[in-house]
Amino acid sequence: MSSKVLDSKIPDGPLAEKWTHHKNNIKLVNPANKRLIDIIIVGTGLAGGSAAATLAELGYNVKAFCYQDSPRRAHSIAAQGGINAAKNYQGDGDSTYRLFYDTVKGGDYRSREANVYRLAEVSTNIIDQCVAQGVPFARDYGGLLDNRSFGGVQVSRTFYAKGQTGQQLLLGCYSAMSRQIGKGKIKMYNRHEMMDIVIVNGKARGIIARNLITGEIERHSAHAVVIASGGYGNVFYLSTNAMGSNTSATWKIHKKGAFFANPCFTQIHPTCNPQHGDQQSKLTLMSESLRNDGRIWVPSRKEDAEAVREGRLKPIDIAEEDRDYYLERKYPSFGNLTPRDVASRAAKERCDAGHGIVNNSTKEGVFLDFASAIVRYGKEEALVKGIHNPADAQIRAFGEEIVEAKYGNLFEMYENITGDSPYKTPMKIYPAVHYTMGGVWVDYNLMTSIPGCYAIGEANFSDHGANRLGASALMQGLADGYFVLPYTIGDYLADDIRTGTIRTDTTEFDEAEKAVKERIEFFVNNKGKHSVDYFHRKLGKIMWNKAGMSRNKEGLQEAIAEIRELREQFRKEVKVPGKADGLNSELEKAGRVADFLELGELFARDALNRNESCGGHFREEHKTDEGEAQRDDKNYAYVSAWEHKGAPGDAALHKEKLVYENIELKTRSYK
């Protein structure tokens, strides 16, 4: 059933002309009328921050919301590695088409061609814009921008600012926002959480928000509502996301009519810190850029792995021939730079086979080793310095210096967490939940299935298919916010220039506010016995064990049943201390976990429905003889878009068929 309710609104015409053609044909709002229009933006990460700044520059009145104390702290700040753009500054054959092709292939052919092409097309504008804003990208000695390469591609197209690219890009957005806040064109509501969306006559017309300091429930109206609230990886409890990252804004709009697409498409990132134990609250990413120079291995002999775990053997004492550089062995042409889904599964496969090297309850972990890079760089540097017979110590010293310049802050971060120096001993890493490709279903204009409600950035589902390539989320967030939404939203708002301010003293606002207040009252009055985290941890375990890196029918069915049961127990037994009015972070967490407990079930249902393996979604029943993912293009080349029908178990599935006119569907090979 390719459903009529799902109109992707992809413009006609050849792929390379669709966006230009579309921009030339959509309605515009003239500058004087923009002043009469209010836009709410929930979230001030790269997507929301760039959208807020741009829409305010255009003349709209923007009200922006974030739960942190400042827009500068959105989780985009944590992105390390870089941002892609098809600038071809390195002259290595990059182009819009190649970036488009790599992204569709990297996503295992489960994304929309037209959206991805547009993304590749505007990518170059992003770099120009950011440099103009004063983003200090890395440069070479000639003063030009430097690039690195990331997994799954064979060109160098990733721009970076040390290991803090997300920080610098976000501070760029935040500066642009600050300028508009100063001019009064953006009204910033920090420490505010969106609690629900308000729909009037079928259109998104406002939100109910909670002031996190006073606990006050507030009504805010607008002519359009943009959701830019990030991803839902924290449904796994442990992830690389910030502690406050949540699904609440996206889940609330889902319950009011926005379809949720591909919820099971999750990215498990291969290089994160392994778990240290049961007191762990989050996992830390070690940037993928490290795989440019780090080599991943486990001991070839299980006895050696065991000796390492028990602290009897040091990794540096394991001889070269007793190490299994399994990515280089299995995927010689991409080696350590295979895409994330492939690299993660390979690590799990080695650990399941007994070669894991970390002394935790699951014995899961592999090495990421810089020793050869240090020697290689050291020798090069010695030559540059004209030293022809350098001593080993000298080589090491030169090499360490170069590696420090490239990855110094990441090494420091690792050492702070583990107490080990990656210059002296290999890092220990393991895959962890990192990013959610799934999200709110949007059409080509980034509008959700609720008229006037948009979703941008990680919150939507649109561009990464079943697996995201490194350095492409920053690109997508900024593309959406700076260069796509500001055009497409005008097409919708053009009809609203005579509407006037949306009133908040209506029954629609009354009802939405009442429901929000009732839920809060429920939490603070519940006489439970367990903290919110108690339930969140349990949910995380179910998700990781049964809907994580590899999934099967039986496990997913169990997951659904267990999540339902946990949700029931949560209702009865959750204990939220403190009051409804005033600052209460346990109350904030309770609302977020309640939503995760619903999303988790839909997630597992989606994974159960998709009887194929693609990208990050690996169903054990569907693999090749070599253990690689096996897609089923005949039956599953579609986006699953779920419509809320009262409970996650009742959600109705709509299918948006994916049509490939410009790319031939192939089995992904990185061998």
Next chain:
Amino acid sequence: MSKERMKLKLKVWRQNGPNEKGKIETYKVSDISPDSSFLEMMDILNEQLINEGKEPVEFDHDCREGICGSCSMFINGEAHGPGKRMTTCQLHMRKFNDGDTITIEPWKAKGFPVIKDLMVDRTAFDRIMSAGGFISVNTSGNTQDANAIPINKHDADKAMDAATCIGCGACVATCKNASAMLFVSAKVSQFALLPQGQVEAVERVQNMVKQMDKEGFGNCSNTGACEVECPKGISLENIARMNREYLKSGMG
């Protein structure tokens, strides 16, 4: 090698609101793994308080990896605690010993009023940014090519070093005058070092300094304490550069 699990005594600042009086409360926690982070230890304390029917300690945190700038605890008299160049969330319990007493307080500065417990209001930093912490360029889609103006690598690297400030406020909390000079100078320097930022350099430094004074931050008397406690190693050089920019602007 790896240490045993620890028992600790915690003396924690509790304050109900900006206008209420605060006081130190003493709590005990046990079974703390040396591999846990300081905030994971705080989670354990909070879980314990909730189970005892008490209100947990409020504190700011989000990324827990040293980059968002949310976390902000004054631990044993030091901003972000013992350990150089790290935030509170990067501090790990292996830095402490079994039986230790740890005192945990919020940032204390006029510009940062306490909201609750260990959480303070740092929106003054946002207002300083709105006063001039930007380059006035609109998003148009036809900005000049990113490589049109080559930038000397040395300057680009220095701009990057200044730009790594996370806006945590440890510099203010550490300074005996509660001065915000390190924070403001980092932003001013980042832009002053880049050709794109030089056009508005005069207005920027004047407006940001004016707002900084308005927010009630104190003067800089060059004690250098801020640089020592700054988790990102923002250098005092930036303050010197800002002073030069300020003099150049004719305001000095």
